[in-house]
Amino acid sequence: MYKVVGWVLQFAPIGxxxxxxxxxxxxxxxxxxxxxxxxxxxxxALIVHIVVIxxxxxxxxxxxxxxxxxxxxxxxxxxxxHVHPVVLxx
Numbered sequence: 001m002y003k004v005v006g007w008v009l010q011f012a013p014i015g016x017x018x019x020x021x022x023x024x025x026x027x028x029x030x031x032x033x034x035x036x037x038x039x040x041x042x043x044x045a046l047i048v049h050i051v052v053i054x055x056x057x058x059x060x061x062x063x064x065x066x067x068x069x070x071x072x073x074x075x076x077x078x079x080x081x082h083v084h085p086v087v088l089x090x
Contacts, residue, residue, distance in 0.1 A: 023031050
């Protein structure tokens with residue numbers, strides 16, 4: 001089961017690229033507007049989630065938001081730069 005999921009995840013970026021290529025091939029530059037709107041909405045929602053949810057939990061536990069973000073940022077950058085061995089075994 002995990003091998004099948006690994007194969008799907010391995011080829012997913014190729015499929016997404018193909019779908020975006022078809023859209024831009026048919027619509028041309030007009031497709032940038034809606035794509036920019038969706039991308040902006042996702043980033044705004046992520047920022048609001050971090051500030052409201054994490055900020056609320058941190059405030060309840062009396063932890064500094066700046067300190068949390070600085071430590072979380074370093075951990076997330078390490079996670080994104082180095083693939084975990086468990087992920088590679090899929």
